[in-house]
Amino acid sequence: MVKLKSNDDKEFEVEEAAVIQSEMIKNMIEDGCATSVIPLPNIDSKTLIKVIEYLNKHINMGKAAETGEEDDLKEFDEQFVNMGWEELFDVIMAANYLNIHELMELCCQSAADRLKNKSVRAVREMLKITNDLTEEEEQEIINDAPWAFEGPEIDDTVN
């Protein structure tokens, strides 16, 4: 068992087989730096609970194909990323920090799926991005790749 501590001082015990999906922690264990509690100053307990839920479900993922549990995992993953942007970015930050490749892929793919076919206005609105480009700059960008800004599939709704 490996003990992890969130930035709000909550401790969690996780099986080593689960936690080594994090490259960062795996390296710490290999270097003998994981004997006591591992503090995670960038991750709050709420996000850490989500990450641990993911790690526990994905233990021995390589063997999933062997046991016919692929569908089960797929369903779990779909449910897992069913969260708001705020939570998604928390998990992405944690996965990036802990270096959990599969979780990064899952969450970034979910972010990409939500942005697909969305208009510029819709993406800015969804993600609260402030446009700090001048009109000339905007026109320049459109002129560089006009094919990206036209088409019936572009969706201007925010959801």
Next chain:
Amino acid sequence: MSMHYGNFSSKGANADREYTEDRISVLPINVLDYVVELLPIEDAARTSILSKKWRYIWAMSPNLVLDNLFCNKLAKESCSFFYNTVDNILLQHIGDIVKFDLDVSGLGLPWYTDIDRWMHYVTRHGVKKLNLNVPKNSTYKVPSYIFNCSTLTDLTLSNCVFKSPTSFLGFQNLITLCLKSMTFVPTAEFCVIKVPLLVDLILDCCQGTRYLNIVSPQLESLVVFRSDCLELNCFRNCKKLKRIIFSGTNKVVDVYPKYLESSTLEKFLFSLPTLAILHLESHFLKLLAADNISKELPFALDCLWHLSLHVDFGKLDQTSYALQLIKISPNLTQLRIWVFNTSDNAEAVSEYLDSPACLEQPLNKLRHVTLHLFKGSKTELALVKKLVAHTPSLVRMSIKPNKVMDSWKERNIAIELMRFSRASPRAELLYLPNVV
């Protein structure tokens, strides 16, 4: 970072926490790169206009995927619009292009000089993963830039003509090579392609494979689909081969190697000390089984853990060869069988499967068995009976019928299956008549 806790209820319950400030723009740049990489090219290009921070993220993204959909959309306008747009994309790109996918298979292009030019460009910009798909029967010759590109690690080519340049020494850094519907033509002099680091090789529906001589001592996976020829000689020294998939069927027409001999195939398969995964379709099992009725195989596949076979249960030679393969694999954990064919009148096969001699020792490591295209014949049931009686570690046996049978027949099969005594107390027997 915000700290909201105390609400530890199940997933999705917190999905309504309101998103009020721009958090994506302050994510580390590698995360933004990754999200942009996962977007289709139009969406990715559009992120350039979101804000100053986003201005060059796409232009610097090391991955460019110009898929079939995108190319078709451009070419619908006109061929020159397509050429110009791709030119522009490459001109605007900043830095290396690590991955370049170009799929023009749906286009009727008047010439291919532009494609050569783009290949020239990407091979000089550090391309590691290259995927080029041209229209079928295009006679497009793989340009020398690709052969001479030393940065390539992953190469996928479809529908081109493959003729290596005379001075060609090989792909020095290639790890994965996938050749689909390629035509190999003979070179002026006998030429051996050295691919010292190659691990994965896939040959799908290629012609003239006999002109392809590859030397790849590190090869771990060899996959051959629908090939008219299979020169096993050049793989003789691949002692690290772990995975073999030989298949010849597809929905339209089956293609099998014409001159492959039974003894050559057998000698090859049993000379691989590390073989772990083996998948053989019907033609290959038929070939192996042809001279081998009930003969004990004098080999062992000590590392094999996954075996998947297409078996004709109307034929005694194939059924017994399949069992031989199972018996000589002491570490087999997963077995998949596709019932290629069967017959209720195959008395000899039923008799063989019922005889104690067909399988005496327990298969101690076997944990997962799946029978696909199950047709419910006597021989198939006899096989299931035999297997569940000899697999003390069995976790799951899944039986998937190939089509919906009438409920009376299904009921009888289910009753029959339930009667079989199982060596493994925790074995789950799944009969899935509705899952086709």
